[in-house]
Amino acid sequence: MTAAEAAAKIRDGALTCEALTRSCLERIEARDATVKAWLYLDKPRAIAIARELDKRAPMGPLHGLPLGVKDMIDTCDMPTTHNSPVFQDYRPARDAACVAVARSSGAVILGKTDTLEFAAAGRRAATRHPQNAAHTPGGSSSGSGAAVGDRQVQLAFGTQTGGSHIRPASFNGIYGLKPTWSSVSREGAKQYANSLDTIGWYGRSVDDLTLVAKAFRLHEAGEIASPDIASLRVAWCRTPFWSKIEPAGEAALEAACARLAQAGASVTELVLPPLFDGMFEAQNTIMMAEGRASFLDVALEFGDRLHGDFHERVDNALGITPERLLAAYDLAATARKAFEALYADFDVVLTPASCGEAPESHYSTGDHVFNAMWTLLHVPCLAIPCTTGPKGLPVGVQVVAPRQADARLLAMAQAMAPVIDHETPRYAHIA
Template sequence: MEPCFLTASEAATRIRDGKLTSEALIRSCIERIEARDPQVKAWLHLDKGKAIATARELDKRPAMGALHGLPFGVKDMIDTADMPTTYNSPVFQGYRPARDAACVGVARLSGAVILGKTDTVEFASAGRRAATRNPKNLAHTPGGSSSGSGAAVGDRQVQLAFGTQTGGSHIRPASFNGIYGLKPTWGSVSREGAKQYSNMLDTIGWYGRSVDDLALVASAFRLHDVGGIAAPELSTLKVAICRSPFWSKIEPAGEKAFDIACERLKQAGVTLVELTLPAPFDGMVEAQNTIMMGEGRASFLDAALEFGDRLHQDFHDRANNKLGITPEKMIAAYDLAADCRRAFEALYVDFDVVLTPAAPGEAPEGSYNTGNHIFNAMWTLLHVPCLGIPCTTGPKGLPVGVQIVAPRFDDARLLAMAAVLAPVIDLETPHYSADA
């Protein structure tokens, strides 16, 4: 097997055991990118020479940390000191930040090799869409706004990549690309150096190809108790089946994936309980949109004033409050979110984890429609950790996943439960061969 097809955790073990060098791994990923990315278009910037040189240097050293020698993609609205950060915006082409974003710094100082910058929806919010296409079917979107990161990991071009989520920009692309994704608890990973859209919502996460990959990165970020909680027995788990208040938006492929996941868990001896959320949760998607657009006014005002007609109209609409969001609406949305956070976590006395859709269905056709975040927005606003798990394929042969959700700052237990739940749910994800 070519090293690019290994999971991050498999590659890390081989590097640690002296059976693989970081340089060999990076060269394999670069070969995969050269073969595939002219069609997939996941990357906006690559520095192949520097990545190889960095890997060669790492091969001379003792392990720096959990990510030693592993390649990492960075969504191009997260700053990198040695590569451009364009935000996929025409007004920032060639922009070079003075220093790395905090998350990039943690990855580098844990031994990761930053391979390059992945394409994104402009400013990870609106405006221009990424040029990236779904590697499973080039006529379809990989999702957004973490388009390039999701596609690059899904296409076996890189083992790990950063994404972000304000609505559904991280977990939804995980579903569309048939990969694993962790959106940690809001605030548990520093957002310093990442373009802000909404202070209340923005969350940095990462993609991998297994739960172990996600846990490896979580350990580098020192998420509370990661690695300190043993995986539970399946027979001891109670999983709450939550169709959410927005079930009317589910598509046949999404409903099928959800039913398959439930049936597989039931057959494995997991106890399933139905969860119907209280009435106030019906307003959470509207509240998320109010906060996102309301806080977006402040986030894009400076760019609107500086760049004028050169900036996409979407950002002028936000800066000029086209939706007419009032202070009263903002306060009501903040208050509803606070009330629902407490109410949601109180429900966990009756179960261990929530299972819920990760996306309405398969990835839409075309690149402009990056997908509906209807099954993500509420969880983002609740600030809870979410973990995307591949499940099945839809009628067009495209992946459809599910997600599991835990209370705030319970990321470690979520990962421990995912370690035993994911092998039951994820039976049909396509496995790549070396000649794929």
């Protein structure tokens, strides 16, 4: 079941929280030796919490729903290792704000999912793609994407600084929302780049994403009616980085456009002006420069025990000058206004969520070139499964709306998703 289907059954008394939690734990037991999505699980505690929730009136939209937490987000009752050798014994005293909101809404925090070290660089996750263990599930939200994609859990938190949330959604054939920057508190999550970091969530349907959006009280989430597909004006966008697209990514975008047009939507091409050509470089400049401050404390404290990737950031190996950083900030500010002015001519942007299929690699988590610009623009992005590539692995697309239009994006995605997503395999098994 999707999270939304399970929530409805729990409300109607047709399903218990304990039964749902036990089913997830059984799936994890059967699959995780291969997928390796989890860094920490406390099965007896999860069952005890679910059993307690069965005794209570519904606490909120997530009541009784199992949820995975990316292991660079603090949990008061579980370790937060950041997948770093120097934090293996770290046990925070408080939940991160997003975890506290989820618990208060009735979620069962099932465990901690594997991640790229500090969701940034250094040590890679051990997680494998659920459909083919030779391939990456993407990153840095590796474990969360794979766990939801493999039906081990209904929902999971991910984060995005460049493309770490939307790209794994595409690779694993699942839905994901990266909300408007700063609309969800990042307190208690490891900081990489303050002006980019965003907490998002994975599910198996747009309704799942909307449930979590309601828990976080995103403005009007779940209150806007889904429009008729024939009324939608969709602008498809190659982006200035089209030279990086792979055949599978191009095919997914073409398929999504064709399906929407056939369903009656107005589909036109959006060619971004030259202003946007430097957005990938600007995002990387800001990410690396802000990373200097974010990792200075751990570099000083742990020295050679800390992976060299973080020392490179702290030591400014790229030689980023204050002038270059300010130019990147200024470009981002100008581009945000320019991008949203374009929406007079359309309702939503449709664009690649990844270059193509998940790479055959246990080191590379894929290229974030089709995500970085949208992250820097601070806009909400929603990943929708679309098709499969030549190796049979999922390839998705993403839809994008202006800042603070998360609820409208969810409503439009409800209309678009059944049209775009009708051939992605729903149940994954290792090839």
